[in-house]
Each structure stands twice: as C-alpha cells, then as structure tokens.
Amino acid sequence: xxxxxxxxxxxxxxxxxxxxxxxxxxxxxxxxxxxxxxxxxxxxxxxxxxxxxxxxxxxxxxxxxxxxxxxxxxxxxxxxxxxxxxxxxxxxxxxxxxxxxxxxxxxxxxxxxxxxxxxxxxxxxxxxxxxxxxxxxxxxxxxxxxxxxxxxxxxxxxxxxxxxxxxxxxxxxxxxxxxxxxxxxxxxxxxxxxxxxxxxxxxxxxxxxxxxxxxxxxxxxxxxxxxxxxxxxxxxxxxxxxxxxxxxxxxxxxxxxxxxxxxxxxxxxxxxxxxxxxxxxxxxxxxxxxxxxxxxxxxxxxxxxxxxxxxxxxxxxxxxxxxxxxxxxxxxxxxxxxxxxxxxxxxxxxxxxxxxxxxxxxxxxxxxxxx
Amino acid sequence: xxxxxxxxxxxxxxxxxxxxxxxxxxxxxxxxxxxxxxxxxxxxxxxxxxxxxxxxxxxxxxxxxxxxxxxxxxxxxxxxxxxxxxxxxxxxxxxxxxxxxxxxxxxxxxxxxxxxxxxxxxxxxxxxxxxxxxxxxxxxxxxxxxxxxxxxxxxxxxxxxxxxxxxxxxxxxxxxxxxxxxxxxxxxxxxxxxxxxxxxxxxxxxxxxxxxxxxxxxxxxxxxxxxxxxxxxxxxxxxxxxxxxxxxxxxxxxxxxxxxxxxxxxxxxxxxxxxxxxxxxxxxxxxxxxxxxxxxxxxxxxxxxxxxxxxxxxxxxxxxxxxxxxxxxxxxxxxxxxxxxxxxxxxxxxxxxxxxxxxxxxxxxxxxxxxxxxxxxxxxxxxxxxxxxxxxxxxxxxxxxxxxxxxxxxxxxxxxxxxxxxxx
Numbered sequence: 001x002x003x004x005x006x007x008x009x010x011x012x013x014x015x016x017x018x019x020x021x022x023x024x025x026x027x028x029x030x031x032x033x034x035x036x037x038x039x040x041x042x043x044x045x046x047x048x049x050x051x052x053x054x055x056x057x058x059x060x061x062x063x064x065x066x067x068x069x070x071x072x073x074x075x076x077x078x079x080x081x082x083x084x085x086x087x088x089x090x091x092x093x094x095x096x097x098x099x100x101x102x103x104x105x106x107x108x109x110x111x112x113x114x115x116x117x118x119x120x121x122x123x124x125x126x127x128x129x130x131x132x133x134x135x136x137x138x139x140x141x142x143x144x145x146x147x148x149x150x151x152x153x154x155x156x157x158x159x160x161x162x163x164x165x166x167x168x169x170x171x172x173x174x175x176x177x178x179x180x181x182x183x184x185x186x187x188x189x190x191x192x193x194x195x196x197x198x199x200x201x202x203x204x205x206x207x208x209x210x211x212x213x214x215x216x217x218x219x220x221x222x223x224x225x226x227x228x229x230x231x232x233x234x235x236x237x238x239x240x241x242x243x244x245x246x247x248x249x250x251x252x253x254x255x256x257x258x259x260x261x262x263x264x265x266x267x268x269x270x271x272x273x274x275x276x277x278x279x280x281x282x283x284x285x286x287x288x289x290x291x292x293x294x295x296x297x298x299x300x301x302x303x304x305x306x307x308x309x310x311x312x313x314x315x316x317x318x319x320x321x322x323x324x325x326x327x328x329x330x331x332x333x334x335x336x337x338x339x340x341x342x343x344x345x346x347x348x349x350x351x352x353x354x355x356x357x358x359x360x361x362x363x364x365x366x367x368x369x370x371x
Numbered sequence: 372x373x374x375x376x377x378x379x380x381x382x383x384x385x386x387x388x389x390x391x392x393x394x395x396x397x398x399x400x401x402x403x404x405x406x407x408x409x410x411x412x413x414x415x416x417x418x419x420x421x422x423x424x425x426x427x428x429x430x431x432x433x434x435x436x437x438x439x440x441x442x443x444x445x446x447x448x449x450x451x452x453x454x455x456x457x458x459x460x461x462x463x464x465x466x467x468x469x470x471x472x473x474x475x476x477x478x479x480x481x482x483x484x485x486x487x488x489x490x491x492x493x494x495x496x497x498x499x500x501x502x503x504x505x506x507x508x509x510x511x512x513x514x515x516x517x518x519x520x521x522x523x524x525x526x527x528x529x530x531x532x533x534x535x536x537x538x539x540x541x542x543x544x545x546x547x548x549x550x551x552x553x554x555x556x557x558x559x560x561x562x563x564x565x566x567x568x569x570x571x572x573x574x575x576x577x578x579x580x581x582x583x584x585x586x587x588x589x590x591x592x593x594x595x596x597x598x599x600x601x602x603x604x605x606x607x608x609x610x611x612x613x614x615x616x617x618x619x620x621x622x623x624x625x626x627x628x629x630x631x632x633x634x635x636x637x638x639x640x641x642x643x644x645x646x647x648x649x650x651x652x653x654x655x656x657x658x659x660x661x662x663x664x665x666x667x668x669x670x671x672x673x674x675x676x677x678x679x680x681x682x683x684x685x686x687x688x689x690x691x692x693x694x695x696x697x698x699x700x701x702x703x704x705x706x707x708x709x710x711x712x713x714x715x716x717x718x719x720x721x722x723x724x725x726x727x728x729x730x731x732x733x734x735x736x737x738x739x740x741x742x743x744x745x746x747x748x749x750x751x752x753x754x755x756x757x758x759x760x761x762x763x764x765x766x767x768x769x770x771x772x773x774x775x776x777x778x779x780x781x782x783x784x785x786x787x788x789x790x791x792x793x794x795x
Binding site for chain 1: 412415416420424425426427428429430432433434437517520521524527528529531532611617620621622624625713714715717731736737738739740741742743744745746749760764765
C-alpha cells in the first residue's frame with residue numbers, strides 16, 4: 001500500500017525510538033529484549049526481538065523473581081486481531097510474543113546488511129581460492145529425519161500404491177513405508193572465492209576500560225559477521241598494543257588488560273610487516289580496524305603513524321577503519337590528526353563511538369561504502 | 372494490492388458454490404491480493420490498514436516482519452469481519468494454497484455471520500476504524516502527538532477490563548460496545564470510566580473509540596478455537612471432498628499438516644477441528660452430525676465449547692493425557708485459560724463520587740502485582756480521583772489504592788493458604 005506503507009513505517013519508527021529510549025522514557029522500563037546479542041552458541045546467535053508490554057491487570061507470579069511472570073493468555077486487543085494464520089511455525093500461535101529468535105550467523109549478516117543498508121562488497125584481487133560448499137539440491141534414500149522430504153516421500157508412496165493397486169481415489173490414504181522415504185541431500189559445489197583478511201588492532205593501554213573493550217568486542221563481532229557473509233574464506237588476526245604491539249589470539253584480544261603508554265605507530269609498523277609477509281594485498285582483500293581512545297603518546301608518534309599509513313598501509317588495503325572509543329582519560333586527539341591528514345584517501349574511515357548506542361551507527365559508517 | 376484475476380475469480384466461484392451446497396451460509400467475500408509486507412502491515416493493524424496511529428502497531432509489524440524474515444512464521448491470509456467480508460490473499464501463494472485459503476475463508480465468513488457472539492459487531496467496521504483513525508490523527512494535530520499517544524497508552528493498559536457477558540446480551544442489536552444509556556455493567560470498567568471519569572472532551576472521544584474497537588475484537592478472542600476449528604474443518608472437508616485435483620493432493624496434505632502441527636503447545640486450529648470432528652462422529656455423522664455442528668457453531672464460545680465437548684475420551688484420543696487425572700488436569704488448564712478470555716475477572720463494586728472501587732474476583736491465581744500497580748496508576752489518571760482494587764496476595768486480602776499518583780498497599784486478614792507457586 002503506497003500510502004499505508006508510510007503509516008506503518010512511522011509507527012514502527014516511533015516504537016524503535018521508544019525502545020532506544022529516545023522518546024517517552026517512562027515506557028523504557030517495559031521494554032524487553034533490546035540487547036543486540038543474546039546468547040551465542042557455536043553456529044547460532046539469538047537476537048531478542050524488542051517488545052514493550054504495557055502494564056495490565058493480568059495473572060502472574062509474584063515474589064523474588066521480580067515481575068517476570070508471563071500471564072496465561074494475551075490481552076484482547078493485544079492478540080492478533082482480524083484472523084491471522086501463522087502456518088508452518090510449529091505451534092507458534094499468532095499473537096504470542098517471540099522473545100528471542102535464533103538464527104544462523106550468515107542469515108543474521110544478511111539481515112544486518114539489510115537493516116543498515118550495507119552495500120555488498122566488490123572484491124578485489126584474483127579469485128585464487130576455491131571453496132567447497134554444500135548445496136542441498138539432491139534427494140537420497142537415506143538421511144536424518146529432520147531432512148525428510150515429505151512431498152517426495154508421499155509421491156513415492158503414491159507411485160507404489162498405484163502400482164500395487166492399493167490406492168483408492170475415494171479414500172486417498174497414503175501409507176509410506178520405509179522404502180518410500182526420501183531425504184534432502186547435498187552435493188558439494190566448488191566455487192571460486194576471493195581471499196580476505198581482517199586485522200583488528202586494539203589499544204590496551206591503561207586508559208581503555210572494561211566498557212571500552214566491550215564496545216570494541218561488539219563492533220568487531222558484527223563486522224566479522226558481515227565480512228564473513230561476503231567472503232567465504234576469511235582470515236582474522238588480532239593485535240594489541242600499548243607502547244609495543246604484539247599479535248594475539250582472539251581470546252586474549254578481548255581479555256587482555258595491559259597498562260602503560262600508547263604508541264600507535266608500534267601497531268601500524270607490525271601491521272605493515274604482517275601484510276608484507278603473509279597477506280600481500282595483491283592477493284588479499286585486506287581490512288584493518290583499529291580501536292583506541294585516541295590518546296597517543298606524543299605528537300611525534302602520531303606523525304610517524306600517519307606516514308606509515310600513507311606509505312605502507314593505505315595503498316594496498318581495501319579499508320582502514322579507525323574507531324575511537326570514548327574513555328574518561330582519552331584526549332581523542334588522534335582522530336583529529338588522522339582526519340586532517342588523510343582527508344583525501346577514500347579508503348580511510350574514522351568514527352567516534354561514544355557509548356553502546358553508537359555501535360550500530362559505527363558499523364554503518366565503517367561498512368557503508370562497500371569497499 | 373490488487374484484485375484477483377480471472378483464474379482466482381473462477382476458483383472463488385467454484386469454491387463458494389461447493390461451500391454453499393454443503394450448507395455454509397455466508398455474505399459476499401471480497402479478496403485482495405497483497406505481498407507479504409502489505410499483509411504483515413494489515414495484520415499489525417488488526418485488519419484495518421487505516422487504523423489510528425500508534426507505536427504498538429509498529430511493534431507488532433516489527434515482530435511480524437522479523438518473524439517472516441527469520442522464517443519462523445508465515446501468514447497465508449487474513450480475514451476481516453465486516454460486510455462484505457474482506458480477505459487478503461498472499462500473492463505469492465501457489466494456486467493450491469489459494470484454493471485451500473478460499474475454502475478456509477468460507478468457514479470464517481459463515482462463522483462471523485452465524486455465531487451468536489458476533490451478532491452485534493459493526494458490519495461497516497472498515498469504515499468505522501478508518502474514521503476513528505482520521506479523527507485521532509486530527510486530534511494529534513490539534514493536541515500534539517505525544518499527548519494523545521500517551522493517553523492511548525493509558526487506555527491500552529486497561530482495555531482488557533471489558534464485560535465479556537455483554538455480548539451475549541446484545542441480542543443482535545448492532546454496535547460493538549454495549550450502550551451506556553442505562554449505565555455501565557459492573558464488569559465494564561472502561562464503560563464506567565467513560566461515563567464518570569474526569570476526562571477532557573477529546574479524551575472522552577478517544578476513549579469511546581478505543582472502547583468500541585476493544586469490544587469489536589473481543590468476540591474473536593473468545594472464539595479462537597471454534598472459529599479456526601470451523602474454518603479448518605471446512606477447508607479440509609471441501610478440499611478433500613471434490614476441490615482437490617489429484618496432482619494437488621500432496622501439496623495440500625503438506626500445507627494442512629503444517630497448519631495443524633505443533634508440539635506440545637495448544638494449536639487452536641487442530642483442537643477446534645478435532646472437537647468438531649468428534650462431535651460429528653458422536654452423532655453418527657451424516658445429516659444429523661452436520662445439523663449438530665451448525666447448531667454448535669451458532670451458540671457456543673470457546674469456553675462453553677471446550678467445557679461441553681472436551682471429555683476424557685477426547686483427551687485420550689488426542690493424547691492430551693494418558694489417564695483420568697492427566698485428562699482432567701489438561702481440561703482444567705484449558706478452561707482456566709479460556710475463562711474470561713484468560714483475563715482476571717475485575718468488577719466495579721462502587722463508583723461513588725470521586726472513587727472507583729474495583730474487585731478482583733478470586734479464582735485461585737494472583738495478579739502480577741507490580742503490573743497491577745502500574746495499571747492502577749494509569750486507570751487513576753483516566754478516572755481523575757481515587758481508584759482502589761481489592762485483590763489477594765500471598766493468602767491475604769490486599770487493598771491497592773491510588774490517588775493522584777500516590778500509592779498505598781493495605782493488607783487485610785489471612786484468607787487462606789498462599790497460592791502455590793505454580794497455581795497459574
């Protein structure tokens with residue numbers, strides 16, 4: 001509906017503003033499920049779907065567990081009015097609130113891309129890798145129950161019953177037996193792919209606190225998810241630095257707390273070495289992300305950083321992103337210097353992340369160019 | 372959005388002819404073809420695309436769209452209880468699905484036209500909802516969106532306090548909400564507020580419109596099992612009777628079982644369908660069985676339907692329970708969910724002068740008390756004086772009072788043992 005479409009978008013926007021606490025703060029306490037990442041399993045992420053439950057006289061539990069009692073049934077105008085058929089969702093009665101949604105990472109990346117209107121990435125470099133993927137396009141006689149293909153199975157039954165003249169069109173009962181069962185099955189497909197690598201660098205000097213690291217963790221998680229949806233084979237490397245830089249594993253990256261001064265050039269120097277030795281930009285799509293509170297040791301070191309960037313890093317990489325996380329101690333000077341120095345480079349993006357609310361805008365800023 | 376083409380129209384004619392021949396009696400049905408986004412939007416507005424603006428519809432839309440995107444649920448169609456009956460079809464549906472949906476819609480349309488609980492609902496509800504929408508939009512322009520919206524928030528916090536029984540007494544007089552010319556009934560809390568609350572003129576107008584809509588939707592909530600069951604009974608009967616072509620059987624079976632599926636949770640489609648079927652069988656099928664079904668669909672609501680026809684034998688066959696005790700528990704649980712539409716029974720025991728006094732009729736389950744307090748605050752803001760609610764908490768009588776945002780709890784004597792933690 002051309003006119004109605006605007007209406008629902010307005011109502012939805014208003015809802016989202018309430019969820020984010022931008023308007024009507026008195027309703028904020030009725031919001032559930034507005035976190036960005038719920039639980040994380042091996043392949044699954046659950047994204048809570050935000051919901052606002054207006055207070056009502058309803059049945060519910062009282063006591064120690066504060067106000068979490070879900071009533072027995074939904075309120076009248078609250079349920080799905082009209083007549084809504086939710087078919088296919090096993091037992092998910094329409095009108096019920098989906099509190100959490102579990103989905104695979106690649107699906108989530110697609111949704112993320114859609115919601116943030118991220119452009120697809122145009123890979124560079126030769127397609128030198130070939131990856132094997134499984135496509136569920138064929139049918140087999142064996143398989144797990146969860147992959148059972150009901151239509152094909154019943155078709156087999158039908159064929160057999162017609163063949164053996166046990167099919168009665170007036171009483172079209174189909175009784176599949178073991179031989180009729182058919183299952184979805186995969187074929188392995190080789191597809192050429194582009195190689196890509198991400199290098200995350202984080203300032204772990206004393207001024208980066210727990211909250212700052214948590215923000216970096218969230219931003220990197222989403223970036224990772226998005227880039228993985230764009231490249232089948234993705235190498236990820238982590239580096240931390242204070243006054244000296246070192247490569248670490250993922251776990252250490254998020255947990256390490258060093259203290260000491262900040263020499264950003266140490267990180268850029270190590271990055272340049274890594275690229276030269278392991279990931280030559282002629283073969284790799286390279287993404288560099290650097291997070292810091294922007295409080296570099298000295299102006300001289302900043303000079304050095306900028307020249308490293310211009311001469312050794314920027315010419316080869318797809319994207320260099322600098323995320324400046326606000327901390328109580330940081331002066332934030334580095335971002336100003338960086339912006340001034342590389343204003344002409346189109347593959348540099350910098351962004352300031354004030355708090356958690358700034359995470360999504362930051363991701364959009366970083367990845368919004370499709371580089 | 373578009374009107375169906377020739378192929379769908381001739382399909383509609385064929386399906387409806389067969390349905391009428393089988394005894395269904397329904398008003399004209401108008402189909403509209405929509406894509407899933409449009410369908411989700413219309414569903415979010417409860418079937419009325421021109422409804423008043425409110426973030427709650429945006430929330431509902433958000434949930435439906437996400438559910439769709441994540442592949443958790445899919446709406447096939449949506450039927451709106453108006454005259455003519457309007458039904459939205461998903462344009463991506465296959466022809467087999469459209470046929471199934473049309474057969475299903477015939478059942479709903481017949482149910483809307485004949486079930487007693489729908490006898491009074493406004494036939495021109497599409498227009499009514501649209502004019503409510505236009506009026507509230509105008510009031511937003513006049514008084515400010517924030518102000519009007521916050522008022523609507525408050526109303527929605529109490530719009531489940533309706534008189535469920537009023538509909539049975541409407542006796543076919545049109546009008547969604549019970550008229551207030553001779554006062555409001557004791558369970559019609561919204562009606563009391565509308566009559567005696569200290570409301571500005573525009574607030575009075577908004578509350579009146581929202582009360583009307585709440586009462587419009589009430590019968591659908593009270594007959595979910597019966598209505599879905601009836602539609603499913605008929606789509607199944609018509610499709611497997613003569614509508615299905617041989618090539619469509621497997622697809623149909625897949626779709627039908629998808630709708631009837633569900634593990635553990637109550638599926639109103641399945642439960643209703645099975646209840647009708649067992650009732651039909653109990654009469655020995657045939658003409659007598661059919662006559663009984665048509666009678667039942669005209670007079671019952673979910674509560675009386677389940678109460679009368681869900682017996683131990685049915686429970687065992689449907690595997691709702693393995694022995695007498697389990698069956699009884701399943702039955703009791705279901706009845707509790709259906710009583711008063713699953714809402715606590717609240718009645719007005721006094722509205723003298725400044726005070727509105729409510730009583731929660733104890734049925735064994737406690738109110739969620741923090742939510743109750745917040746609700747009372749909202750009600751108090753609408754009422755304009757003092758609002759009290761008598762209920763029970765942890766076995767003691769409890770009187771909640773709210774005056775101008777000030778709140779007090781007064782515990783009374785011990786009335787019985789506290790409700791067991793899993794009483795609800």
